[in-house]
Amino acid sequence: MSASLVAARATARTAFVPRSLHSSVAKSTAQMPDFSAYKKTSSAANDRTFTYFMVGSTGFMTAVAAKNTVHDFLSNLSASADVLALAKVEVDLTTIPEGKNVVVKWRGKPIFIRHRTQDEITEAASLDVSTLRHPETDAERAPKPEWLVMLGVCTHLGCVPVGESGDFGGWYCPCHGSHYDISGRIRKGPAPLNLEIPAHSFTDNDTKVVIG
Numbered sequence: 001m002s003a004s005l006v007a008a009r010a011t012a013r014t015a016f017v018p019r020s021l022h023s024s025v026a027k028s029t030a031q032m033p034d035f036s037a038y039k040k041t042s043s044a045a046n047d048r049t050f051t052y053f054m055v056g057s058t059g060f061m062t063a064v065a066a067k068n069t070v071h072d073f074l075s076n077l078s079a080s081a082d083v084l085a086l087a088k089v090e091v092d093l094t095t096i097p098e099g100k101n102v103v104v105k106w107r108g109k110p111i112f113i114r115h116r117t118q119d120e121i122t123e124a125a126s127l128d129v130s131t132l133r134h135p136e137t138d139a140e141r142a143p144k145p146e147w148l149v150m151l152g153v154c155t156h157l158g159c160v161p162v163g164e165s166g167d168f169g170g171w172y173c174p175c176h177g178s179h180y181d182i183s184g185r186i187r188k189g190p191a192p193l194n195l196e197i198p199a200h201s202f203t204d205n206d207t208k209v210v211i212g
Contacts, residue, residue, distance in 0.1 A: 088212035090203075093147065101163040103152060106211050110152035110160055111198065112171070113209070116182065120169075121145045124183040134194045138183045141197055149200045149209060150184045155193040171195070 124138040159175035166172030168181035178189030185194045
């Protein structure tokens with residue numbers, strides 16, 4: 001290789017200077033908003049107080065809403081005025097002679113009303129209740145002795161007893177032979193209990209009885 005060629009190559013190597021690559025990034029001129037005014041500065045205790053307040057308020061409002069819902073629901077289920085009127089029956093006692101029975105209907109069931117004589121009252125009160133299958137005094141069954149008000153359904157199988165009959169002068173159930181005395185107490189036969197006394201009260205100077 002000639003000396004001139006070697007010299008030319010050396011000159012070319014020294015003339016070549018590598019250049020590093022540069023990328024220019026434009027600076028952003030947008031301004032970020034300042035949210036420092038909205039930064040929470042309250043303490044942890046205040047945060048808990050607020051949380052408890054919100055939870056309590058929400059619970060209270062929920063309870064009120066639930067109460068109103070239940071109240072409206074029960075109001076819709078409550079009986080109407082005409083149904084409530086049938087829940088009670090009023091009987092004029094002045095139309096019932098002494099020593100007689102009257103049968104009225106209450107809630108689809110017969111009610112026996114007996115205007116008892118003084119002899120019947122004395123007989124019913126003199127009985128030793130310890131001998132009864134279902135011990136009840138006459139005073140417990142008839143607070144006003146002259147008036148006996150009972151549900152006219154046999155306590156054996158639900159038949160309707162016949163008045164002024166039986167071995168004890170009271171009521172007799174012909175279905176299975178239960179005998180009740182003049183106070184409606186079971187004295188003989190399969191019935192386990194006395195005839196039921198419904199809730200009742202006397203009004204207008206004891207001239208009327210309201211049953212129910």
